[in-house]
Amino acid sequence: MALLEASGLTHRFGGLVAVNDVTLSVNAGEIRGLIGPNGAGKTTLFNLLTGVLRPNEGRVRFEEADITGEPTHRLVRRGIVRTYQLSQLFAGFTVFRNVLSALHVHARAGFWAGLLETPATRRQNDAQRERALEIIRFVGLGGREDDIAGSLSHGHKRLLQIAVGLAPSPRLLLLDEPVAGLLHEDVDRMMALVQSLRDVQGITIVLVEHNMQAVMRVCQHITVLQFGAVIADGSPAAIAADPKVIEAYLGVFENDAA
Amino acid sequence: MNAGWTSPTVALVAALLAGLVALPLLVTDAYILHVMILIGINVMVAVSMWLLGVTGLISFGQAGFMFIGAMTTALLTKSLGWPFWLALPLSALVPALIAAPVGRLSLRVRGVYFFLVTLAFGQVVNGVFAYFQEPFGGWYGIRDIPAPQPASLFTTLNKVPFYYLCLALTLITVGVVYRVSRSWFGNVLWSIRESELLAASVGIDVPGTKLIAFVVAALFAGVAGSFYAAYFAYISPLVFTFEYSVNMLIFIVVGGFASIAGPIVGAVVLTLVPEMFRMTGKYQLLAFGLILILSMRLMPQGIAGAYAAFRARRVRSSLPARAQSPGMDRET
Numbered sequence: 001m002a003l004l005e006a007s008g009l010t011h012r013f014g015g016l017v018a019v020n021d022v023t024l025s026v027n028a029g030e031i032r033g034l035i036g037p038n039g040a041g042k043t044t045l046f047n048l049l050t051g052v053l054r055p056n057e058g059r060v061r062f063e064e065a066d067i068t069g070e071p072t073h074r075l076v077r078r079g080i081v082r083t084y085q086l087s088q089l090f091a092g093f094t095v096f097r098n099v100l101s102a103l104h105v106h107a108r109a110g111f112w113a114g115l116l117e118t119p120a121t122r123r124q125n126d127a128q129r130e131r132a133l134e135i136i137r138f139v140g141l142g143g144r145e146d147d148i149a150g151s152l153s154h155g156h157k158r159l160l161q162i163a164v165g166l167a168p169s170p171r172l173l174l175l176d177e178p179v180a181g182l183l184h185e186d187v188d189r190m191m192a193l194v195q196s197l198r199d200v201q202g203i204t205i206v207l208v209e210h211n212m213q214a215v216m217r218v219c220q221h222i223t224v225l226q227f228g229a230v231i232a233d234g235s236p237a238a239i240a241a242d243p244k245v246i247e248a249y250l251g252v253f254e255n256d257a258a
Numbered sequence: 259m260n261a262g263w264t265s266p267t268v269a270l271v272a273a274l275l276a277g278l279v280a281l282p283l284l285v286t287d288a289y290i291l292h293v294m295i296l297i298g299i300n301v302m303v304a305v306s307m308w309l310l311g312v313t314g315l316i317s318f319g320q321a322g323f324m325f326i327g328a329m330t331t332a333l334l335t336k337s338l339g340w341p342f343w344l345a346l347p348l349s350a351l352v353p354a355l356i357a358a359p360v361g362r363l364s365l366r367v368r369g370v371y372f373f374l375v376t377l378a379f380g381q382v383v384n385g386v387f388a389y390f391q392e393p394f395g396g397w398y399g400i401r402d403i404p405a406p407q408p409a410s411l412f413t414t415l416n417k418v419p420f421y422y423l424c425l426a427l428t429l430i431t432v433g434v435v436y437r438v439s440r441s442w443f444g445n446v447l448w449s450i451r452e453s454e455l456l457a458a459s460v461g462i463d464v465p466g467t468k469l470i471a472f473v474v475a476a477l478f479a480g481v482a483g484s485f486y487a488a489y490f491a492y493i494s495p496l497v498f499t500f501e502y503s504v505n506m507l508i509f510i511v512v513g514g515f516a517s518i519a520g521p522i523v524g525a526v527v528l529t530l531v532p533e534m535f536r537m538t539g540k541y542q543l544l545a546f547g548l549i550l551i552l553s554m555r556l557m558p559q560g561i562a563g564a565y566a567a568f569r570a571r572r573v574r575s576s577l578p579a580r581a582q583s584p585g586m587d588r589e590t
Contacts, residue, residue: 050459076461084459090452101449105461107442111470114441115434125442168461 002061003028003204004080004172009048009058018044019055020228026172031198031205033219033236035212037248041228042208043085046174049206050082051075062172077105079171083164083178085208087157091150095141095160098149099132102167106131132167139163139193155186162193166201173197174206179214187211191218216240224248266569278425282418291417295489297529298424299482302431304509304521306478309435310471311510312447315372317472318503319360320479322380323353325387325498327480328487332400333393335488342406342488349484350477357476361469380500388495399494403487412488420489427485431478436518438474447471512553514560523561 004026011019019041026032034042047053049060054069061067062078070078090098107128108121136145139159144152149160158178165173178194179187191214197203209215215222216236224232224239226248232239239245282291307320327349334345364375387394394400405412411419438444446467449457458464487493505528506521513524528546535545557564 071463072458073461073463076459081461082459084455088453088456088459090449090456092452093448097445101445101457102460104442104446104449109442109446111438111443111474114438114443117437117441164456164460 002026003030003063004049004206005061006045006049007059007061009045009055009060011044011048011053011055018228019048022058022225022228022230024223024230026204026206028171028204029198029202030221031194031207031219033215033222034206034208034225035210035215035222035239036225040225040248042225043176044228045225046082046176046206046208050080050174076168076170079169080174081165081168081170081172082174083161083176085176085180087154087161089149089157089160089164091148093149094146095136095149095152095163096132096145098160099135099163099167100128102164103128103132105168135163135166139166140189155182155189158182158186158190159193162190162197166197166203170203172204172206174208176208177210178207179209179211187214190214194218275429282421288415288417291421293529293533295417295421295424297526298428299486299489300506300509300525300529301428301522302482302485303479304506304513304525305432305435305518306475306482307503307506308510308515308518308521309439309447310468310475311515312439312444312451313468313471314451315365315468315472316507317364317376317475318373318500318507319364319376319379319383320475320506321498321500321502322376322383323357323476323479324483324486324502325383325493325495326353326356327483328493328498329387329394329400329483330480331484331487332395332403332493335404336400336402337393342404346481346484349487350480353480353483354473354477357473358469361472361476365465365468365472377500377503380498380503384495384498384500395494397495399492399496400487401492403491403493405491406488414491424485424489427481431481432518432522435474435478439518443467443470508550510560512550512557512560514557514562514564514566516559516563516566519562519565520560527561 002025004024006022006024009019009022009024010017022041022045024045034045036042044053048055051067051070051072051074059066059068062075062080065078067075067078067080072082090101093101107125113121133145136142139162141156141159141163144156149157152160162175162178165175175194179190182190194205194207195218198205207215207219219236222232222234222236222239223230224242224245226244231244231248232242234242281294285291303320303324307317310317330349330352331342331345334340334348335342360379364372364379367375388397390396405414406419406423412423439447446457446462449460449462450464450467454464483498486497509524509528510521511524512528513522514520528550531549532542532546535542538545553561559567
């Protein structure tokens with residue numbers, strides 16, 4: 001069953017068509033790779049899927065419901081969470097407080113709940129502390145709870161991003177270049193973590209990534225974008241052999257084309 | 259979530275409260291009580307402005323909301339003859355109701371544009387009240403606003419009842435803002451300050467949260483304005499100016515942003531300082547400016563920030579190092 005379906009998505013920035021008539025269907029339990037050269041429109045597509053941008057044309061459906069243009073925070077309650085390309089974190093908070101804050105949707109967080117804090121509110125919010133520690137241990141940041149997020153190493157920041165993305169209990173997690181700038185062994189660790197998100201936690205994943213090896217290894221299905229349009233869609237092996245994909249990545253010699 | 263209470267802080271707050279309650283018994287000088295009342299009004303406005311400031315937004319419309327609150331009290335008690343005690347809650351409600359649509363509009367823009375929109379709002383409030391002689395009194399303002407009931411208690415010559423009323427309202431304001439700022443809702447405000455993008459992507463309704471903080475800030479500005487009207491018995495557009503809102507920001511900056519102690523300390527110190535330098539006559543503003551510059555240079559985190567750093571150093575030298583974070587510590 002398709003968990004996420006986008007049909008005919010188009011988005012223009014002025015005269016530039018960043019995403020051009022993209023149709024995409026992600027099944028529950030998949031790890032979908034989304035690749036393409038720089039400027040292919042991957043991040044824009046993410047923004048359209050997660051309510052950061054509203055598409056000029058086309059619809060997005062999640063579990064059959066039309067979610068086109070719904071604001072990000074409401075999509076989180078439906079079960080769609082994304083991470084950002086840059087290390088977006090609550091940089092001044094501790095690791096623990098980052099994850100705790102990300103448990104927002106599970107907390108009694110309203111103004112009145114805060115002002116008239118009842119024992120029930122307190123219990124519920126205290127339960128989130130346990131949960132935050134569990135998530136921190138799950139991504140492998142155990143022991144770093146009290147470190148300030150902004151002072152973490154790049155690799156640990158990436159792990160914390162995953163922890164923050166996990167906190168709202170997503171059913172669909174969209175990861176924007178989770179291994180960008182990571183060293184080799186950190187890439188392996190991150191990819192193993194991504195795999196376990198699906199295998200252990202049952203989260204469907206859409207992954208934008210430049211690191212081809214990493215994508216080829218964990219994804220069963222890859223979608224390739226170029227100039228905002230889907231140019232190929234299929235298994236890693238089919239994608240790797242597709243002449244249009246090779247051309248998009250490596251270019252083509254003039255005399256070959258002739 | 260109410261962690262972070264160290265025993266010296268508890269003792270300090272308790273001693274301060276006792277001192278404030280006992281003050282009229284020890285001091286009979288009306289001038290001192292008057293200055294204390296001024297401080298109370300400033301603390302109310304500064305603390306309510308700080309709550310919104312936590313999200314990184316500074317509203318220069320605070321004086322406008324205060325004016326709306328003051329005007330509501332003036333019109334209800336003077337023109338309609340209502341008792342102050344009925345006018346007070348309404349004077350909190352009216353600015354809050356006006357803040358809702360104003361906030362929805364102004365919160366669409368960010369950073370310096372938000373300053374400008376709220377600044378414009380303050381000027382519009384001021385302009386409207388100044389333009390209409392009826393019923394707002396125009397530039398002359400409204401005089402002879404009735405005192406709270408019973409009139410035999412709240413007389414012009416006796417500041418003590420006003421002092422206690424002001425103390426009660428200030429404590430309620432500070433108490434509510436403190437409690438909210440330490441709750442999960444308060445943490446949400448801090449998260450928005452850290453990263454709006456990430457806050458939204460973990461399910462926080464960023465515009466909605468800011469709007470609530472904006473409305474609450476307006477509500478308490480209204481309370482302060484209502485009390486102002488009843489105490490001074492006179493309000494005019496020359497009082498609730500843009501400069502007044504700027505002063506509130508200065509209070510917060512000099513006191514420190516990191517905790518509620520900041521706006522309180524800032525309002526207390528910076529209300530007292532100009533009073534203390536009153537005898538320097540024309541040099542009063544000069545001395546005020548000098549002290550502002552010195553405090554920014556020497557205490558960039560504000561007075562409260564400098565105190566917290568001082569306490570942290572003392573604690574760290576006697577205990578193993580531990581991360582200091584307000585509110586959302588691992589151990590409760």
